[in-house]
Amino acid sequence: MNTQHQTMEQRIAHFREVCRLAEVKLTHQRLEIFREVARAGDHPDAETIYRRVREHLPVVSLDTVYRTLWLLKDLGLVTALGSHHERARFDANLDHHHHFVCIDCGMTVDFYSDSFDRLEIPESVQSVGAVEVLQVEMRGRCHACAMKSERRKQENRR
């Protein structure tokens, strides 16, 4: 779905529909939190969203903002960068490489690719800053986690 050229009204309507289908209650807080994330173009953190929401809706707490943001992520309405429960990890591999990251277990594997290494920086990026490192991040499910989730589905069917 293309979010770029949707009006705020269309996004809110979509949000309502997703909540209805997921049988999730549409509270005043959730609506305002979604509206604030949808309006933002600057990848705000939970604290920032909390502050912005409070300008319109004084009765909201930080923990509700957190709970709602992870809910929105589960519903596929937002994505999370540098997501929760992620601690700093270290790598002594200084060669130019790229990453596969498992969205379930967090396992990260290094990969080498000449075609990835040869990618050119778009001009539009150069107007924002000077790129020092270009790295491709591939996210998906590793085979081990894919098997685990398959097994879980089969158990639930019984």
Next chain:
Amino acid sequence: MNTQHQTMEQRIAHFREVCRLAEVKLTHQRLEIFREVARAGDHPDAETIYRRVREHLPVVSLDTVYRTLWLLKDLGLVTALGSHHERARFDANLDHHHHFVCIDCGMTVDFYSDSFDRLEIPESVQSVGAVEVLQVEMRGRCHACAMKSERRKQENRR
């Protein structure tokens, strides 16, 4: 510098040399922590490195592991993924896009690129897992931060 085909002895020698040039003391703890990160291929977190180091060197504390890892990063000997003091951030932009991230202030800007979108997944990755999202991450210094650090250098010259 290519780390891939260096022996552990070469890496340790390089570590010693970098410490000497930077006038940083080479302690037993630092040597063992570096050795453990250099040996690891699995992007371990600080706690994991701490556990592994303790098997060889019982007298080491978690805070020394942290201090040493950030030192190694400053010395350019390791890189950090999902680095410190980084909180979760949220994005309602569901269109396929890519990121520029400022290494100083953390500002993240979305970019669109057809050539990035058309990248093919290398076969070697497919043997590890099923890629769902491919995203290019460009890291560097935004113009605002570049100007700030220029100004700081000039002030120090006076």
Next chain:
DNA sequence: GTTTATGCAAAACCTTTGCATTTTG
């Protein structure tokens, strides 16, 4: 009316810091 979400406060978690002691160059 029943189920679910909220706010509050307290906890959990990862990471950093101050200070006395030890180690390095």
Next chain:
DNA sequence: CAAAATGCAAAGGTTTTGCATAAAC
């Protein structure tokens, strides 16, 4: 021996959780 690094314990910041109350369906 002077300067810097360590361990300890305590604090810091972010995110999560349990529970009584309130709101949505």
